[in-house]
Amino acid sequence: MCEKDVLERLYEVVLERKRNPQEGSYTCYLFDKGLDKILKKVGEESAETIIAAKNGVAPETVGEISDLIYHLMVLLAAQEIPLGAVMEELDRRSQKIGNLKQFHTVDRET
Ligand SMILES: N=c1c2ncn([C@@H]3O[C@H](COP(=O)(O)OP(=O)(O)OP(=O)(O)O)[C@@H](O)[C@H]3O)c2ncn1[C@@H]1O[C@H](COP(=O)(O)O)[C@@H](O)[C@H]1O
Structure with missing residues (x-):
């Protein structure tokens, strides 16, 4: 499965x-x-993530990031944006940045 x-x-x-x-x-x-309201929650959860990270307590930060991600999912759905669009964009960037790093490594070696 x-x-x-x-x-x-x-x-x-x-x-x-x-x-x-x-x-x-x-x-x-x-x-x-x-x-x-959804945007307000995204803002609040972003601020709470920053505070948790500054406090340096990992479980607190994990909790706030999870709240933030959930509210971002609600925002995507509210705007009829498929999650796949974000995944594809991240994938595209990873390939682009990966290629760029490869290019710089080859550049340094030659
Ligand atoms: N992941 C989440 C999730 N993360 C956070 N939250 C809710 O987000 C809220 C954030 O807390 P806050 O104290 O900031 O907000 P609040 O005071 O409760 O409410 P506000 O008046 O400020 O909006 C809490 O009520 C949490 O329960 C979530 N609610 C739902 N989910 C997921 O969504 C699914 C569906 O949930 P329901 O829509 O409730 O059936 C669940 O099975 C979960 O998988």
Whole structure:
């Protein structure tokens, strides 16, 4: 069985909440409130990530980064942007930057 990536599964749940609202769902609450609320949460979670990282307590930072990633998934779904678009962009950059490093290594060796 091919296990789906945790980010893909999270994004699918978020999209499912958008398409089929459920009672008591925090994700549905965010979609109901709208884009400004979602953006406010992304801002708050970003600030909390910075504070946690400055405190230097790894579990706190992991928790805040997880909150941030979840809210970014909600933002993507709100704007109808597929998660795959971000994955492809990151993949494209890794290849580009990988090629650039390879180029510089060859350049230094010659
Ligand atoms: N990953 C998350 C996740 N991370 C954080 N949160 C919620 O984000 C909120 C952030 O806490 P805050 O104190 O900043 O916010 P708050 O005071 O609760 O609410 P606000 O009034 O500030 O918006 C908490 O209520 C958390 O429960 C999440 N809620 C949902 N998920 C995922 O989404 C799935 C669907 O959840 P529901 O939509 O609730 O069914 C879950 O199974 C999880 O996988």
